[in-house]
Amino acid sequence: MLKKDLGLLLLILIVGTIVATINPRFLSPINLSNTANLIGLFGLFSLAQAFVIISGGIELSVGSIIALLGVVFIDLIANVGLHWGVAVIVVIAIGILMGMVHGLLVTKLGMQPFVVTLCGLLIYRGIARFYTQDATAGFAFGQSFPTLEWLTAGRSFGVPHSTIAFAIVALILAVVLHRSVYGRYLFAVGKNEEAARYSGIRTDRITIAAYVICCGLTAFASIFIAMYTRSISPASHGNFYELYAIAAAVLGGCSLRGGEGSILGVVLGTILLQVLQNLVNLLGIPSSLNFAVMGGVILIGVLADQQLVAYRQRGGAPRAAPAPAALQS
Amino acid sequence: MLKKDLGLLLLILIVGTIVATINPRFLSPINLSNTANLIGLFGLFSLAQAFVIISGGIELSVGSIIALLGVVFIDLIANVGLHWGVAVIVVIAIGILMGMVHGLLVTKLGMQPFVVTLCGLLIYRGIARFYTQDATAGFAFGQSFPTLEWLTAGRSFGVPHSTIAFAIVALILAVVLHRSVYGRYLFAVGKNEEAARYSGIRTDRITIAAYVICCGLTAFASIFIAMYTRSISPASHGNFYELYAIAAAVLGGCSLRGGEGSILGVVLGTILLQVLQNLVNLLGIPSSLNFAVMGGVILIGVLADQQLVAYRQRGGAPRAAPAPAALQS
Amino acid sequence: MLDLVGISKTYPGVVALDRVDFSVAPGEVVGLIGENGAGKSTLMKILGGVVAPTSGAIQLDGRGYQALTVGDAIAGGIAFVHQELNLFENLDVAGNVLIGREPLWGGPLRLMDRAAMIAQVQPILARLGADFAPDAPLAELSLAQMQLVEIAKALALDARLVILDEPTSSLTLSETERLLRVIAELKAGGVGIVFISHRLHEVERCCDRVVVLRDGRVVGTLVGARIQHEEMIRLMIGRDLRSLYIPPQSPPGSVMLEIDGVRTAAFPERSVSLTVRRGEIVGLAGLVGAGRTELARAVFGIDKMLAGKLRLDGGDVAINSARDAIDQGLYLVPEDRKRSGVLIDMSIASNISLPDLAADARAFLIDTAAEADRAESQKRSLGIRAPGVATPVKSLSGGNQQKVVLAKWLAMRPRALIFDEPTRGIDVGAKGEIYALMRQLADGGVAIIMISSDMEEVIGVSDRIVVMHEGAVSGHLARADFSEQNVLLLAVGKTIAAERAAAGSAA
Amino acid sequence: QEKKSLAFVVNGASDFWKIAEAGVKKAQSELPKYELSLKYPEQSAAAIQQRLMDDLVAAGTDAIMVSAVDPKTSTEALDRIAKQVPLFTTDSDAPNSKRLAYIGSSNVELGKDAGGLIKKALPNGGKCVGFVGLPGADNARERIEGIKAALAGSKVELVDVRGDDIDQTRAKRNVEDTLAKSPNIDCMVGIYSYNTPRIYEVLKEAGQLGKIKIIGFDEDPITLGGVKEGTISGTVVQNPYEWGYKGMKLMAAYLEGDKSGIPANGLIIVPGQVIEKSNVDKFESELKSRIAGK
């Protein structure tokens, strides 16, 4: 697992060096700080996604949750006039509730995660748009929440607080995933739910917990993102963010078949994706190619990684990952 | 399988009756014909998606393929001045090539379908936007291709030709899937690829063929869609269409775990989704709720179907589909 | 007809086969035996084209190959029944049997001829004595029935060489009997057969020649009259084996596990009651699909019980999940190892610690050192053959995987244990060890139910036999009345005179 | 010596900005000492546009003109940019931000112009339906507000506005469904540039051209063709070419220390234009020559 992460790190360093050579401003403190800020924002919900992916599921409603909860959060503090601390709690509570519902539908009613969260994607987006009548939610002029703003969008010693929050969350999740009993159970459930059940693991609880962690953390991220954009048009806010999250997790070594992945990998995956976005803008590549560059790098990254693995255990079957195909998601 | 389809049919009839009661114009020939037209357009690529889903894969690049090939098609006939017949062949050939590449990456290089086609989603969209420099591709005023227009967007006896094309394709695919050896092998590969390989089935070819059929048919659909909208803004054309296709397939009884599904089911799934879209407009529901209505109905539909199945084999485990969880996509 | 010369196969860290020579002639039945992990399946997979050898040559009908592909093997008339099932749950029986060789019509359209398929499969099923129709959905069959389908698949091929890798591991006596008869018919028709089994009496009965593998090498070949139990065992494990039955140290104690009127989904209208005492091993026999596995799953909390009660040590227990059962000290060793028994991608240590991870954890964090220690001691006491406890279970042989499942439970404190086909695919040496372990547990006061379709095992190991027929208990047998005849009569739903007496003494 | 670079950041991919780009090109030919560029965010989202601007500033851009995705609520983000480089807004203003000036038209005014066209097309009154991509977006709201203001007191009524999320298929289907739902509607208004051609096509297929009046916004070729043909009553266009051209010149002048181009109220309004059958030919040829770069 470490070797995989090393490869990714190397890739980031190579890309970074090339960009820095072409445009030295890549390494300017302001650019690094901006990129770090976005790594923090996107990293939070990418980590969240990783938990569900490791459990063998998928969470497609990330973008819609970010839109809906962002709208709710801003509405609560800007219009309803709730104290922001209360609003944070409310928003995270809603996130946890959503995770619970997703988890229950997946486990107790045996629905496929893809279907459940696809419906979530549609429904939450619809509610967000209906809630604001398609209008943009934002603060009135001069409306200001100094503490909240400092906490979410401020910087200390040039380090954005979103990045700090991300680092802390990543550390906690790394311990949970790689050292705790829950993490071990999660891997077991992701690998083979039936065998896990026969070993006495309450697999339903583990799976539900994965969705709760995912949606709760996404709710937390939605607050940072809302405070970053400070305005949310419910029709487009967070569109495709689930794809970013999944891409970061997959680049970072999570398998969509479940049971595989590491926090460090996801962190590196997020960094790579954000550096790529930064690169497109810094090198003056037409932004229309932004998507293509991202897709190309993910493809090459995953491919190179697999070929490396296959090369190391050379002599193996041509399939780099000779898992039984029934497991192909 | 038939029972499942019957349930869906019933749901469509119920929804239809309710809508017709509230607004009798639902049954007006013009509205039926319009809806049939859209069923044809969306049905073509939903059927395509079903093949890949049955093979145990997924094709996320549908929307981007529709955008890229639509742009290419319109550019070829409107600007390059190619004969439309040649352009149709070119576009379908590109689609087949895309399918081949996806299939090869999935089989020969052992990449996960989700990853491959996610990259396709990003790359094709990027290329489409770069190709036109983000400009809209469309016909000049008065530019007209009477035969092509009649074939793709015309109507005979009030029946749109897209619907006829859809019906013919559905019939052919039904024979291929349910009566031919290829279809049998596709089901086998989707359920248990390893066992299929042990049975001497060239599983790689079957899988590649599924992607080829999917992308080729999607290319075909992209022509109809391009001729319907007659103008394509590459940044937004076809956005989220992969979700429509997957939703229709899943509503129609395809399992994302592979190895399950029927053509009739997908046809009914497509019809339901389009009736829902129609309903939002006819009943004057705010368009912002469009997504939410769709999500809600998919959720209820899949849930009701599963509960029915579980009820029929009552006493069974609470999980309606007690497949080993490792298989959860 | 077929010659393998100097075949070697190495996996990272394991030499699975070491310069093995092997041949089969038309009309010959070759037995292939050896301990778990000896390399039997690997050798056959090379024959079947599933695995490529590291070195060596293959001669098939005079043509030389470096490695066969599945296509080559099928074209060369080799049919292969794999040790693990390779079936499609979304197809019916006929579809499974004829997969890859469907009768066609419609020329280039390559459409399937359903009627011809049914007609083709029907006689094969009849020949095997299967009690299900060709158009039955596979998902509704039990494991043993599926194994019959797997065999039917090989028969349908009209092969010239049939490889049977432990075809009888979950078959009961009568089906095994039929299979042996079918083998004899094939042999008479000039078909070559490779027969792998850990049930040596079957090997004794049907093989012309027996090749014994140990640690990837051929250690001996027995022909004709020399094919005998003792001889085979000595070659396989290099020593003699004790008899199966180890008498308990003391008579059984008070009732430990009481299953009272339990109904399961497979036979919702029938209920099962049975009791097991401390220190007792109760054999649960029955024909294929008698409902034993369903009962075990329900008792262990995997499936919901439709009705009935469970008592452990005299007290009512409510079991709604496997966790509840485990917390009560009631464990199950499941029938389908690959699917339910182990997590094949995880290490031996993680598998063993899984049900009782809390014991190796401090404040929710896993103490990996303690975990490895515990796994190490289990590995040693059960003789699991692996480079280390960090080895993924995936790379172990079937038998050693089964030992990992056992190790999982033995690392805890069982009160009652249900073994569902505990020695399925386990070699004789390891079997002996497992039986000794079961007895040791029983003597320590554990109540044991052993579900088994291996008549030798049921009769050899149990203190008492309970026979099930179509979802209900059809009779009890005390040790004095043990015989294949009696078990079979009860299994098909008949009663016997001795049964009443046994019931009187056992209840 | 390095050239100074000026960036025009738009709010999303659209043909509309192609015309502005022509203006930027024209300005480039007159400003050899500058590097001018037009930047699209890859998605029409505030966060993405913000990041694009951050990156541009980091990459050393000297002045930025932006059509903010969400100007009303992006004040602080714009201020952050304005602190580092001179910032101008265009298309839709953010009056409370520290931007130096706004160049563009007023969507409310455009809406009023369209309302005038509607009243002219329906002298006896009637019912109208509007079609738009994102009904909640500011530009859509303001245009609708303008239309309603102009129609107030007349016998014409805007009864519904259907949104399509900028999905052409849905845009067309919305028109079809509206026609099926209320066949005796009197006029249809295409509020986003692509809505009008979709209306035109559906009405043409249904044989309703001329019976149902069409009023549009912007200068899609089909729209202009329809106006020429007389089947589209008229369209209200803006002048993005001027925004691009004037804006760039203004920024260059500002960087050179000439601040005279900036009025005291910071508003440089480039009025929109009402295109009807009478003036469509002149407008079209002018547009063509501008895009061709003459």
Ligand SMILES: Nc1ncnc2c1ncn2[C@@H]1O[C@H](COP(=O)(O)OP(=O)(O)OP(=O)(O)O)[C@@H](O)[C@H]1O
């Ligand atoms: N895919 C693999 N990767 C690594 N090692 C393997 C693999 N398959 C088999 N082995 C090893 O090769 C050896 C031979 O295994 P094989 O399955 O042939 O044994 P077997 O004789 O069939 O045993 P059993 O009676 O338990 O089925 C074992 O040590 C096993 O661990």
Ligand SMILES: Nc1ncnc2c1ncn2[C@@H]1O[C@H](COP(=O)(O)OP(=O)(O)OP(=O)(O)O)[C@@H](O)[C@H]1O
């Ligand atoms: N998934 C299923 N769906 C429908 N019927 C099933 C299913 N699984 C088992 N059955 C049926 O339930 C009955 C009991 O099966 P069970 O597996 O408990 O039998 P068993 O005595 O353990 O036999 P075996 O030797 O096959 O394991 C059989 O008739 C079988 O066909």
Ligand SMILES: [Mg+2]
């Ligand atoms: Mg074996």
Ligand SMILES: [Mg+2]
């Ligand atoms: Mg059983």
